[in-house]
Amino acid sequence: MKNILLIGSGGRESTFAWKLSQSEELNQLYITPGNAGTGAYGVNLNLAVDDFEGIGSFVLENGIHMVIVGPEAPLVAGISDYFEAHPRLKYIPVIGPAKQGAMLEGSKDFSKQFMIKHNIPTAAYGTFTSASLAEGIEFLKRLKPPYVLKADGLAAGKGVLICDELVQARLELSSMLIEEKFGEASSKVVIEEFLNGIELSVFVITDGDNYKILPAAKDYKRIGEGDTGLNTGGMGAISPVVFADDEFMQKVEERIVKPTINGLKQDKIPYRGFIFIGLMNVGGEPFVIEYNCRMGDPETEVVLPRIKSDLVEVMEAVGNGSLDEVDLEIDPRFATTVMLVSDGYPGKYEKGKAIKNLDKVTESLVFHAGTKKDESGQVLTNGGRVIALTSFGDTMQEALGKSFRTAEVVDFDGKYYRKDIGFDLQGKVLQK
Ligand code: AMP
């Protein structure tokens, strides 16, 4: 029986908490800092995700057997390295890569170099600094529009700009490099060729040697219907992805997953945890847009519910290098999630609105994202993304119908959600 500490506080972590809590192997789950929903599956703590000392002491004092890290920030900041370097904590597996592996997400330049070195299909690119601004502009002139500019470092999902006009791309490049538009994160900028296709997210878990591919998902990033308006953390997700048929996924495994795992080994980058591969399907051929060193949010809200296997056992196998002995059982049904967000998100929004009718939900799973409880136990909004509503169905339409009906039931002042999740996949069928 295991005691597990889960780090993070969003819809992704609520889904992990829900799934871990179903395991017969689980003794006690702790979540830090968690939210109003995770409290139903374990004990929420008050430790900040970057308080490695506090987390380490808690782990030692409370007999924690394993730590699962949800978000990228503590990984990029080195939580796994901290455990590895500690005489007693080094025996506690942390699910999530050390700093070097987390660079796949923490530096776009690093991840592009990795892909080129290991022949992994990706868009052509160049990396520039303030000292090479002139070369950057020359590089832009040689590309066809639209132009893709990416801040090298973590920029909370905002560091990618797509410009239609060369003049605008030149201005943005200067603003990123010279005026540090995204702070230190844009002191280096990756300029990329634009890939024209349809996006999906593929998830892999690895123990550093063996790997398993998890169900693929598609997320909906823009705030507005028809994929318009500002980018958000994600407004909904669907799994499986109808255009990611067996033939396409075979290409993904051979051309991308295997060379990625082998590349990490070859480069002596130990990696134990999740790899999130953001892909563009360009006329049936997969290209990598980005790597993340964690699960996606809201993709987790549809991927984990489709995994029937015991998640504690799977995580233990990742921790002790025996992932080859695990058989992942996947639910063939569709899972969909619709995210309820606060009015104004991803810009300014208010918090503290009472969330009503959570007890009236019958057709969907409720995964809290930005929520908290007041002294009376009332659940309040506490973020831009508030609640993810996940449903199953034999068809995508059936699952979506449930999520949308539940989205009408759960209520709070200023509730907004996209009513067109899956719009671009309607009428397409999954070919096995
Ligand atoms: P990233 O943070 O790298 O995932 O980029 C954010 C979004 O920008 C992606 O989800 C894509 O929609 C888009 N994007 C990034 N790189 C490219 C590219 N080379 N071609 C087309 N779209 C891109």
Ligand code: GLY
């Ligand atoms: N849904 C995209 C992400 O988690 O980055």
